[in-house]
Amino acid sequence: MRPPHYPEFLTGEVPVDFVEVISENFMVAGGRPLRTLDTVRSHYPVALHGVSMSIGSADGLRDDYLTQLKGLADRIDPLWVSDHLCWTGNAHFNSHDLLPLPYTSEALDVVCANIAHAQDVLGRALLIENPSSYLTFSDSEMTEWEFIAAMTARTGCFLLLDINNIYVSAQNHGFDALAYLDGVPVDRVRQIHLAGHTQGDHLLIDTHDQPVPDPVWALYDIACARFGPVATMIERDDNIPALTELLDELAVARQHAHTRDRVAA
Amino acid sequence: MSLAALQQAMSGYLINAPGNDFTALMSDAPGLAVYHNNYRFQLLDCLRDTYEKCWAWLGDDVFDSAANAHIDQHPPSSWTLDAYGHDFGQTLSALHPDDPEVAELAWIEWAMRRAFDGPDAAPIDPASLADVDWDRAHFDMTPTLKLATMTTNAAAIWSALAGEENPPAIGILAAPATLCVWRHDLSPCFRTIDDVEARMMRLALDGVSFGNMCFLLTAELGGDDAATAAGAVLAQWLRDGMITKLC
Numbered sequence: 001m002r003p004p005h006y007p008e009f010l011t012g013e014v015p016v017d018f019v020e021v022i023s024e025n026f027m028v029a030g031g032r033p034l035r036t037l038d039t040v041r042s043h044y045p046v047a048l049h050g051v052s053m054s055i056g057s058a059d060g061l062r063d064d065y066l067t068q069l070k071g072l073a074d075r076i077d078p079l080w081v082s083d084h085l086c087w088t089g090n091a092h093f094n095s096h097d098l099l100p101l102p103y104t105s106e107a108l109d110v111v112c113a114n115i116a117h118a119q120d121v122l123g124r125a126l127l128i129e130n131p132s133s134y135l136t137f138s139d140s141e142m143t144e145w146e147f148i149a150a151m152t153a154r155t156g157c158f159l160l161l162d163i164n165n166i167y168v169s170a171q172n173h174g175f176d177a178l179a180y181l182d183g184v185p186v187d188r189v190r191q192i193h194l195a196g197h198t199q200g201d202h203l204l205i206d207t208h209d210q211p212v213p214d215p216v217w218a219l220y221d222i223a224c225a226r227f228g229p230v231a232t233m234i235e236r237d238d239n240i241p242a243l244t245e246l247l248d249e250l251a252v253a254r255q256h257a258h259t260r261d262r263v264a265a
Numbered sequence: 266m267s268l269a270a271l272q273q274a275m276s277g278y279l280i281n282a283p284g285n286d287f288t289a290l291m292s293d294a295p296g297l298a299v300y301h302n303n304y305r306f307q308l309l310d311c312l313r314d315t316y317e318k319c320w321a322w323l324g325d326d327v328f329d330s331a332a333n334a335h336i337d338q339h340p341p342s343s344w345t346l347d348a349y350g351h352d353f354g355q356t357l358s359a360l361h362p363d364d365p366e367v368a369e370l371a372w373i374e375w376a377m378r379r380a381f382d383g384p385d386a387a388p389i390d391p392a393s394l395a396d397v398d399w400d401r402a403h404f405d406m407t408p409t410l411k412l413a414t415m416t417t418n419a420a421a422i423w424s425a426l427a428g429e430e431n432p433p434a435i436g437i438l439a440a441p442a443t444l445c446v447w448r449h450d451l452s453p454c455f456r457t458i459d460d461v462e463a464r465m466m467r468l469a470l471d472g473v474s475f476g477n478m479c480f481l482l483t484a485e486l487g488g489d490d491a492a493t494a495a496g497a498v499l500a501q502w503l504r505d506g507m508i509t510k511l512c
Contacts, residue, residue: 030385135296202295
């Protein structure tokens with residue numbers, strides 16, 4: 001749910017099954033944001049999707065962040081709480097970007113310890129989303145999907161699978177997107193994101209500002225066949241169109257998922 | 266390289282621009298540039314959004330130059346982007362020492378932004394005031410209330426820009442004036458207040474009782490004038506939803 005669409009969601013008449021919001025937009029003291037969220041919550045189940053937990057930070061998590069997130073979660077009783085497999089900064093700096101991790105055993109230890117701490121504070125299992133990335137580290141000892149599989153096994157967390165991010169990273173780093181899907185533990189996937197991207201000078205850029213392109217729909221079909229019925233959301237971060245346009249795109253997603261269900265059955 | 270060392274090095278790269286030690290560790294230059302551009306653009310976008318009236322007043326080139334100088338000197342540390350730019354007014358003041366309206370415009374924008382999502386506090390119901398012991402009454406003012414001294418017509422410039430009208434030329438006030446910013450229900454607002462109201466508001470925020478406020482005003486204005494002025498200010502605060510508790 002993005003600000004241009006708040007008035008429509010406040011009516012409770014938008015035909016969606018649930019609403020996802022950026023947690024940090026509502027981790028505020030009061031005023032219109034929380035009033036809006038309370039009203040929307042009275043109409044729809046709400047998923048909290050964060051961008052600032054910095055689950056891969058070697059400095060650990062910020063307690064003030066977790067405390068405020070728990071306060072918001074207690075207030076709205078979300079479907080689930082998610083954030084990204086990334087780091088955003090250290091104890092004295094925050095980039096406000098989703099920065100990539102090396103997939104090493106040390107990073108796995110850090111990520112798992114941070115997830116365990118967050119889950120303890122929040123009193124619920126987290127969903128962790130795969131990010132798109134623009135560089136890799138020679139230190140990496142495993143693939144991203146191997147890292148994710150180990151992470152879920154050790155922490156009991158679930159996954160928010162961003163199909164566009166898999167596609168973008170596969171194109172940028174030359175790995176097989178199908179191998180990625182095959183490596184993701186089926187029983188851990190709770191939500192799927194669909195989005196678009198932009199071709200940069202050298203890399204695909206995860207701009208989330210375009211309609212879902214055909215290659216991402218194709219990958220979504222395969223994901224639906226593998227993971228079964230999973231809550232799916234169309235995600236736009238910029239170039240936000242009219243809500244009707246996104247609802248049309250959601251109808252396409254429903255058609256894809258329905259087709260795959262019948263094929264899988 | 267440990268994860269902590271890698272994150273420290275990449276943070277330094279983002280803050281200090283390409284060319285530091287981290288670049289030498291990475292062979293994937295186009296990817297690094299994406300992160301560097303994302304970092305700086307996000308902060309620039311944040312400052313443009315928070316200080317959109319300053320942006321409109323200064324124009325793209327001058328505003329972006331100030332924003333980039335701020336980004337160079339003030340890497341973000343908070344987990345929330347909302348906190349970024351709290352000190353941008355100081356950067357503008359240092360860069361535009363002969364244009365005091367710029368920093369004053371920035372103060373209004375920051376105070377309005379913070380009032381927007383500041384703490385909730387319901388105003389008192391005027392109908393509940395019948396039994397108040399006014400002599401000993403202390404005010405709890407709405408927590409979003411902030412005061413600043415203005416030397417220019419920055420408030421008029423802000424209002425014109427908000428209304429998409431041509432802003433007035435910069436004007437220096439005949440005497441400094443107090444501006445108060447607060448949120449009334451869900452709407453941030455501001456108004457310029459006279460010296461008597463400013464004095465009462467500062468006393469109220471300092472926890473001085475209404476009786477003592479009137480005593481101090483009487484010494485300055487004389488008995489009848491003080492009582493009339495204090496009554497008018499109190500009525501205005503009630504209309505503006507500024508008082509959240511009387512105790």
